[in-house]
Amino acid sequence: MNIFHKSQELKLDNGVDEILDNIKAHVKKFRIDVKDVMKDFDKLRSGRITKAKFDTGLQLCKISLSSKDLEALHKRFEDPQSPDKINIQAFLDDINSVFVKTGLHTNPLGDEKTYKIKKKTIHS
Numbered sequence: 191m192n193i194f195h196k197s198q199e200l201k202l203d204n205g206v207d208e209i210l211d212n213i214k215a216h217v218k219k220f221r222i223d224v225k226d227v228m229k230d231f232d233k234l235r236s237g238r239i240t241k242a243k244f245d246t247g248l249q250l251c252k253i254s255l256s257s258k259d260l261e262a263l264h265k266r267f268e269d270p271q272s273p274d275k276i277n278i279q280a281f282l283d284d285i286n287s288v289f290v291k292t293g294l295h296t297n298p299l300g301d302e303k304t305y306k307i308k309k310k311t312i313h314s
Contacts, residue, residue: 209259209262209263214288216252225282227247228247228281228282237277238275238278238279239275240276241264241274244264244276244278245260248260267280
């Protein structure tokens with residue numbers, strides 16, 4: 191019996207916010223239009239796609255995530271009406287905040303800052 195098994199697993203598992211920050215950094219660095227990639231999977235423009243298509247879209251954007259990270263994203267953006275689908279519109283709004291701030295047209299002189307890649311700090 192390994193008493194450290196659960197704590198080690200928690201340390202290896204990234205939080206959803208950290209996963210999203212890594213995706214945002216990748217998207218900003220390589221100027222990837224995630225919306226353009228994902229729109230092909232949403233033929234009816236309903237704002238929802240299956241989890242498998244979501245995973246495929248991330249792979250097409252050259253975003254490689256572990257299965258635990260994918261499950262965390264699935265849980266965060268799961269469509270409440272259909273648990274087997276992802277609310278892709280919410281995901282795209284979050285990711286596209288790297289390039290465009292929402293509500294800029296209503297407050298053009300607002301104090302909105304552009305997205306900055308967060309630096310990893312090492313705590314000792």
